[in-house]
Amino acid sequence: MAVVIDLYSRRIVGWHLDKQMETALASRALMMAVNLRTSPKGLLHHSDRGSQYASHTYQALLKQYGMVCSMSCNGNCWDNAPTERFFSSLKRKWLTGNFYPKREDAIADVRAYIAYYNSRRIHTTLGDVAPIEFEKCA
Template identity: 75%
Template sequence: MLLTLLWTLQGWVYLAVVFDLYSRRVVGWHMDRKMETSLISRALMMAINLRKPPPGLMHHSDRGSQYASNQYQAMLKQHDLVCSMSRKGNCWDNSSTERFFSSLKREWLTGNLYSTRESAIADVRAYIAYYNARRLHTTLGDMTPIEFEKIA
C-alpha cells in the first residue's frame, strides 16, 4: 500500500491504494483531504472485504507514520495479515504501486485541473475501473488484471 497526492482548486487530495502484486489489480483504495491513518485503513478494509485474505497474507507498505501507527498495526493483526515494510531508502520495494501512480498521472490526469476534490475522486474512480478491467499489462501477457485473475 502506498499514498500519492493530487492537486485540486480546493487543495490537495490524498489517494491510498492496496495493490495485488500477483494480478496487478487495485483491490482497495480511498481518497481524502487529510493524510491520516483513517485514509489507509479505509483502503485496506476495501481490500479485505473484496478479497477475504487468508491468514498470513503479506501486506507490504512503506515506513510512513500512518502504516506504523498502533491503530493500523492492530488492524493488520486483527485480520491475520503479516506486516512487511520497505527498508529505509529502498524505493524498489514499492515499484509496482509507484508504477500505477505514474500511469494514473501520465495516462489519465495529465492536464486536468479539478475544481473540487469530488471531481478528482470521481476521475480516479473511473481510472481504477479502467485500469482493472480494460488496461492491458505486458507483465500479464497483454491481459487486464481482471482477465488474468479469471484464468489464474
C-alpha cells in the same frame, strides 16, 4: 491517496482519496480490500515506512485480519515498484492537466481510472492482459 494492490494480479483491490495522507486514509483503503477479498491468514501486506502504515491503529488492523506486515527499507522504492508504477501512470497518463472544480469530480475521475486500470489496461507482467482478465484465467 492510498491504494492496496493484489500483487498476484496487479488489481487495485482497495483505495481511498482524501486531503491528507493519514492513518484513517490508509485504513479505509485496507478495509475496502478486506471487504473485496477473503484473505488467508498470514497474507503478506507490504507497504513503505510511512507513519500511517506504521501506526498502532493500522498495525492493529493488519493483526485483526491475520496479515503479516512487511515494510521497505528506508529510501528503497524498488520494493514498492508496482505501487509506484500505478501512481506514475495515474498522474502522467490520466490526471495531468485536469482541473476539478469539486473534490467529488476528482474522486470520480480516480474511480474511472481504477476501473480502466483493473479491466482494460494491459500489463506485460500478466501476459498482456488486464488484471480482472488475468484473475478470470487463473
